[in-house]
Amino acid sequence: MVEVMSQxxxxxxxxxxxxxxQIGLPEEKKKIxxxxxxxxxxxxxxxxxxxxxxxxxxxxxxxxxxxVRLTFIHGAIGIPSAKVEEDQVSFCTDLWEDIYGxxxxxxxxxxxxxxxxxxxxxxxxxxEKITKIHVDQFPGREKTLFLMDPLDREDAFFLYEGGRLxxxxxxxxxxxxxxxxxxxxxxxxxxxGSEELLEAANLKKTTNLRRRTEKQKTVGNKxxxxxxxxxxxxxxxxxxxxxxxxxxxxxxxxxxxVSGNVTDETVKIKVVEGAVAANNKTSGTEESRTNDLExxxxxxxxxxxxxxxxxxxxxxxxxxxxxxxNVTATKRYTVRKGDTxxxxxxxxxxxxxxxxxxxxxxxxxxxxxxxxxMVLELP
Numbered sequence: 001m002v003e004v005m006s007q008x009x010x011x012x013x014x015x016x017x018x019x020x021x022q023i024g025l026p027e028e029k030k031k032i033x034x035x036x037x038x039x040x041x042x043x044x045x046x047x048x049x050x051x052x053x054x055x056x057x058x059x060x061x062x063x064x065x066x067x068v069r070l071t072f073i074h075g076a077i078g079i080p081s082a083k084v085e086e087d088q089v090s091f092c093t094d095l096w097e098d099i100y101g102x103x104x105x106x107x108x109x110x111x112x113x114x115x116x117x118x119x120x121x122x123x124x125x126x127x128e129k130i131t132k133i134h135v136d137q138f139p140g141r142e143k144t145l146f147l148m149d150p151l152d153r154e155d156a157f158f159l160y161e162g163g164r165l166x167x168x169x170x171x172x173x174x175x176x177x178x179x180x181x182x183x184x185x186x187x188x189x190x191x192x193g194s195e196e197l198l199e200a201a202n203l204k205k206t207t208n209l210r211r212r213t214e215k216q217k218t219v220g221n222k223x224x225x226x227x228x229x230x231x232x233x234x235x236x237x238x239x240x241x242x243x244x245x246x247x248x249x250x251x252x253x254x255x256x257x258v259s260g261n262v263t264d265e266t267v268k269i270k271v272v273e274g275a276v277a278a279n280n281k282t283s284g285t286e287e288s289r290t291n292d293l294e295x296x297x298x299x300x301x302x303x304x305x306x307x308x309x310x311x312x313x314x315x316x317x318x319x320x321x322x323x324x325x326n327v328t329a330t331k332r333y334t335v336r337k338g339d340t341x342x343x344x345x346x347x348x349x350x351x352x353x354x355x356x357x358x359x360x361x362x363x364x365x366x367x368x369x370x371x372x373x374m375v376l377e378l379p
Contacts (some may be wrong), residue, residue, distance in 0.1 A: 014065050017145035019368045021340065024170025032144060032157050032171040034073040039173055040342055040352050041076050045187075046150035048119045054118045055079040055089045059110035061140065062142040071144055075107045075181050076116060078188070087129040089117070095375045107183045114144035121151045126158060134158075134165060173340075176366045201332055221342045247378040331378040341367045344376070354379060 016211055017033065026032070038058075045054040059075035077099055083090045103110065117130065125145045132143055141160055148155040148233060158165040341364075345354040359367050361377045370376075 019175040021173045026170035029070045032071045037178045047256045056116040058114040060113045116146045335374040337372045
């Protein structure tokens with residue numbers, strides 16, 4: 001987690017996140033940073049109730065550095081749907097007790113920094129009801145409101161200034177492990193028990209690690225196979241050149257005196273017997289045989305590939321064809337400007353959990369580093 005300001009000495013400087021993504025045009029003197037898992041969770045809340053409002057309390061900390069006001073949002077706690085009505089949230093005593101109990105369990109180093117509200121199909125403007133909730137329940141100039149319209153796919157942060165909520169023109173998304181938010185999301189997802197979800201998450205992590213290890217071994221074997229194939233190709237070229245020299249110096253007229261030796265030598269270089277036999281049949285003169293063999297020797301890659309292809313079994317050929325068929329059937333996605341793996345996974349599968357799988361398939365080391373125009377293989 002980004003280091004909390006209260007833990008810093010006056011001489012120390014806050015370390016800002018390394019991996020960030022800018023949304024809109026953030027203010028120069030007021031900057032809001034929200035962690036990616038929090039954004040994912042708020043999107044999930046919005047998708048669970050697409051036609052009604054959802055709400056959450058935002059957690060993190062406020063600080064100031066070089067005359068710039070900074071707000072870091074590290075977590076979010078969902079408010080039960082029964083407490084949310086038309087632009088109204090019932091922040092009763094029982095609700096606040098539940099919120100503080102959840103904070104003690106998952107978010108030990110955080111404080112309340114604002115709240116989140118969805119307004120499906122409505123504008124992102126605020127009204128008197130929303131302003132009153134903010135002033136009564138989240139007082140202070142640093143407390144923020146995050147509004148989202150899931151139908152129009154719009155969102156914006158607001159800060160209370162000059163007696164009203166003022167819309168901010170942009171913010172930053174930052175990326176870190178954020179185990180606090182991950183644990184909260186896993187244990188509070190609806191429809192499945194917490195133990196089952198934790199076991200599934202651990203199994204997924206173990207499976208991904210095993211798949212990555214196996215992929216590295218496969219890549220290593222492929223490199224070794226290419227090296228062996230290159231060695232075989234070079235050896236075949238040398239043998240072919242050797243046959244050429246044998247044919248030059250042991251012409252039919254000369255082989256009568258040493259015919260036995262020629263026969264012995266011919267047996268020893270039977271490594272490429274098929275290629276030699278083919279050349280003997282297709283050429284009737286010494287000169288044509290020599291030219292053909294020298295041509296193969298001068299182009300070892302082509303010659304070796306031909307020799308290896310002739311010796312391939314039908315089963316291997318069928319296997320390669322099957323692999324090619326599988327590749328062409330793979331689903332692909334072209335990355336657009338502003339995309340993240342989390343948003344791609346959420347958009348295509350309605351679940352963020354496919355990020356690791358997409359990384360594994362595409363050999364992506366850092367899930368936060370993708371670029372516009374990149375073509376991704378999809379599970």
